[in-house]
Amino acid sequence: MASHWEEFYKTHLPPTDFEDNRSLLKEFCERHNSIGERIALVTAVHFVPFLQSGGTTVPLEHNTVRFVDNFSAGTRGAASAEYFLEQGYAVIFMHRTKSLEPFTRHFNGQKFMDMLELNDRGPNTTITVKPDSVDVLAPVLANYKAAQETGKILYVTFTTVSDYFWLLRAACECLGPLGPKALLYLAAAVSDFYIPSSELVIKPDSVDVLAPVLANYKAAQETGKILYVTFTTVSDYFWLLRAACECLGPLGPKALLYLAAAVSDFYIPSSELPTHKIQSSVGAPTISLQLVPKLLAPLVSLWVPQAFVVSFKLETDENILIAKARDSLNKYKHKLVVGNMLQTRRQKVVFVTPESSYEVLLSREQMINGMEIEDLIVSNVVISHSNFLASFKY
Ligand code: PAZ
Numbered sequence: 001m002a003s004h005w006e007e008f009y010k011t012h013l014p015p016t017d018f019e020d021n022r023s024l025l026k027e028f029c030e031r032h033n034s035i036g037e038r039i040a041l042v043t044a045v046h047f048v049p050f051l052q053s054g055g056t057t058v059p060l061e062h063n064t065v066r067f068v069d070n071f072s073a074g075t076r077g078a079a080s081a082e083y084f085l086e087q088g089y090a091v092i093f094m095h096r097t098k099s100l101e102p103f104t105r106h107f108n109g110q111k112f113m114d115m116l117e118l119n120d121r122g123p124n125t126t127i128t129v130k131p132d133s134v135d136v137l138a139p140v141l142a143n144y145k146a147a148q149e150t151g152k153i154l155y156v157t158f159t160t161v162s163d164y165f166w167l168l169r170a171a172c173e174c175l176g177p178l179g180p181k182a183l184l185y186l187a188a189a190v191s192d193f194y195i196p197s198s199e200l201v202i203k204p205d206s207v208d209v210l211a212p213v214l215a216n217y218k219a220a221q222e223t224g225k226i227l228y229v230t231f232t233t234v235s236d237y238f239w240l241l242r243a244a245c246e247c248l249g250p251l252g253p254k255a256l257l258y259l260a261a262a263v264s265d266f267y268i269p270s271s272e273l274p275t276h277k278i279q280s281s282v283g284a285p286t287i288s289l290q291l292v293p294k295l296l297a298p299l300v301s302l303w304v305p306q307a308f309v310v311s312f313k314l315e316t317d318e319n320i321l322i323a324k325a326r327d328s329l330n331k332y333k334h335k336l337v338v339g340n341m342l343q344t345r346r347q348k349v350v351f352v353t354p355e356s357s358y359e360v361l362l363s364r365e366q367m368i369n370g371m372e373i374e375d376l377i378v379s380n381v382v383i384s385h386s387n388f389l390a391s392f393k394y
Contacts, residue, residue: 005293005298012270015239021240024227028092028247029247029250033250033251036254038088038255039092040257042080060268067233068264068287068289072096074096076260079105082374089225094241101228102217234267238295241299245307249304256309267292272288296334311336338350345373346373349377
């Protein structure tokens with residue numbers, strides 16, 4: 001049985017930055033509401049438009065060294081946030097710390113460094129892309145370029161513990177001949193039990209790509225149309241979501257909740273967590289998880305009963321996707337479930353409403369032109385939200 005949501009809040013303290021976030025949410029919602037704007041809460045993160053992004057973690061210890069994670073990098077929420085802004089919404093982007101964010105998601109990590117050109121390495125050094133960051137970026141970029149140009153660095157990545165084992169052994173085989181000149185600095189936090197996944201985002205590296213994204217980012221910042229709030233654990237997420245709903249309530253049907261976060265279905269109650277790091281010397285642990293309460297129930301019926309709520313449903317078996325989406329609509333009585341399959345979620349989704357279901361998919365040509373499915377998802381959601389607003393009886 002899922003534990004009850006009220007019990008969950010009673011037994012899990014709010015995150016330490018909760019009050020700060022609550023004030024930000026309040027100010028943001030009041031400001032946009034006062035000028036009659038729609039707000040989307042996006043969850044990879046849940047917000048007004050409530051965008052939700054990234055997966056939640058399930059800590060295995062109070063002093064958390066280990067946690068159970070899921071696959072989500074927050075791509076959907078981050079991309080959707082950009083499209084909601086384009087559609088004129090103000091966006092609350094509630095995302096997992098270190099998950100992908102709107103705009104910067106295009107230029108992550110090493111790819112970002114490759115986009116910058118050092119035009120001159122003398123005293124007149126300039127960086128073409130972002131002149132006001134030259135002082136900060138130049139020395140880092142110079143070191144990066146030097147390492148690349150001299151071939152002094154090799155990037156290899158791993159995700160699973162098995163990848164890591166294979167790579168480490170291969171590296172050792174290559175280092176062996178160096179004898180004592182080889183130094184192994186084994187600082188990776190390799191889990192005794194599992195390896196959390198990571199994802200490199202590959203994006204085109206040119207100023208032409210950066211310029212429009214940066215322009216949209218600046219516009220969103222300057223008009224105060226986006227608010228970022230972060231969570232890590234499922235408990236943080238619950239606290240933030242409820243606080244966001246409290247602030248969105250006064251918007252009535254103008255609030256759109258776009259719940260794309262991959263929220264854990266299972267967790268370990270706070271009272272059952274060991275205080276300290278689980279020791280591998282005592283053998284493999286037996287971990288007993290409980291069901292996370294279904295927040296959609298109070299969210300739809302109590303917290304934001306007039307809002308337009310869109311939830312997402314991820315499955316790996318296509319045969320049950322629509323039935324599960326429909327179950328969710330029947331149970332929680334919200335407006336729309338967007339269903340997607342793990343393997344095809346970048347190309348295809350299915351919109352399930354109480355009356356119908358239809359596919360939204362990228363054509364081959366759209367894919368070749370670099371279009372993202374979130375562009376189509378958001379356009380369709382906005383049409384449904386507008387129809388809902390038009391039919392709403394105040
Ligand atoms: O974060 P991402 O872009 O990799 O994936 C998006 C998604 C699959 C997490 C989202 O579309 C979704 O289905 N969220 C709900 C997952 C669930 O069924 O709980």
